[in-house]
Amino acid sequence: MNFELLFQLLINGVIVGALYGVVAMSFVLIYKASRIVNFAQGEFLLIGAWTCWWLLTSWQLPFWIGFPITLAFMMAFGILLQVVVLRPMIGEPIISVIMVTIGLSIVFQALMKWIFGVFAKPFPPIFASQTMSIFGLDVQTVYIASLVVSLLIMAGFGWFFKYSKMGLAMRATAFDQQVAQSLGISVRQVFAMSWAISAMVSAVAGVVVGVVNGVSSALSFFGIKVFPAVILGGLDSVVGAVLGGLIVGLLENFAHFIDSQWLNWGNMYEIAPFYVLIIILMIKPYGLFGTKDIERV
């Protein structure tokens, strides 16, 4: 057994898992507010990362200017998407709404490939020093930064839902739309804001992954990996999403370790979460923290 590799992979797992958690959170945000399963979540990462990359390379903007512009753009983009495409779909059957988001995802993915090409492009370096030493292990600075960013976002979400007026309005809407509306909450605004925030947060994750791995259409695979995480945690639980993300991240890297040490099957870490997904759906379909639907006639 190679303990150093195991340790390294576990750290990787926590870092990647935290990012999964962030994306899963923004996925759950949309689901909770508007009951829409967003298959285009991965494309939010992609669009955010490409926008930031474009600002930083073509316009030569420093990161601290380019990044906020990206966020502002993603916010506008999220609102626009909700108002133009998703709002007319309110009240349509669930299959139609799912299919619309799937359609959006292929449109955006092809659009990004068309504009920016299919090859991965590296981000301009953002940090002065490339690696830091923690407990005698060399860890890349971007990894540390990504972990910090993920934790900040999670804390931000916690604050937002507990204390801010908008967050409370969102929780009220998620609980009962009619009651929320009669209390004077603009449900339309809540829907639009949930998409805006979700797009922004996903874009942060996209930029972080882009800085680590370079930007390419492979980023949108995060949107698929989110499903095992949210199913594990429960579709409508923010805490569950974070935990699910962490577990999936760790699981991936653990599967990679087992694979590289004993099995040698190849891309085990990509596929392991999906096996787990099927098993969870069989034994505990509402996940660890999800609300169990009770149906009354």
Next chain:
Amino acid sequence: MAGTTLIPSGDFKTSYGADTTVFPTATSRNAAILGVAVLLAAPLVFDNYWLNLLIQIGYLGIAALGLNILVGFTGQISIGHAAFFGFGAFASAWLSNSFAIPVALAIPLAGVMTTAVGLIFGIPAARLKGLYLAIATLAAQYILQDFFARAGWFTGGVAGTIAEPFSLFGYDFDTDASYFYVVLAYVVVMFLLATNLMRTRDGRALVAVRDHYLSAEIMGINLTKYRTMSFGISAFYAGIGGALYAHYLQFVSVEGFTILFSIQFLGMIIIGGLGSIMGSLMGTAFMVLLPETMQALTDSLSGTVIDRALNLKDSVAFLREMAIGVVIILFLVFEPDGLAHRWKQIKAYWKLYPFSH
């Protein structure tokens, strides 16, 4: 009871038998028979390019019909249909290569094998609905795709596998013209089977599960049984379609059966019309002809300003992908019942002509 020749202007049916005929009128029955007869002459008229498109519409249409039984009639959703299609293709090639089973027999057997695989992934389907099922089939898509790349004994691994041409009584159906008849025969049989399924208790049970599954359950319909069954049927159709694809190209590679292909299948039934048997075929035709039309368009635009501005030649692949997505969204927003609904409206217009408003 195909007594009437024209569609009556009201509902004058007096028996259940009259309500569940395969063809509503004698005219529509004759038109269908005539249509098949005309298609029989197609290899004499069309060149290989058009025959190739017709064959594609045939085998994809069978698979799309399977998906429509699952999505349109039972109200479940599957994002892994292409994986089952691929499994059918590999299964048929594997059966005929490894066990020397004649291809004519290997195709239905491949359908049965795909059904078995579909049922494995259908176990969660029995308990889940809508959204959760969509995610379960998404997992099925990736797991099967991974399996194709891994299982060299079954799929030939990265190199792909060779499939024997279809042969019957010593005659090889290895040209487009001859294989067209094989596909046509399968299309007719599979579509008649589906139409008849919808006339039986089982078919009506599926529709009841879709419309209101709680009411259906209260009326004594076993939800688990019918959801799993619908999943199995859909996998069977996908398997048959895939097998026909394998023996048409006579080569199956592991790369083709991606999630984009699955989404294309969903696009076909949405465009054609959810819950419409002929709609599946219309939607497939639309989806097959869409890239061809786009290709023709880009060719005709080559050299013009638009071509130079957008660099069409290199980006036509992305434009095709985008077109699939855009068409799906547009149909869902503006014509959620698909082409079949449009066709019904045209018929309704002529039914009362010239007195329709």
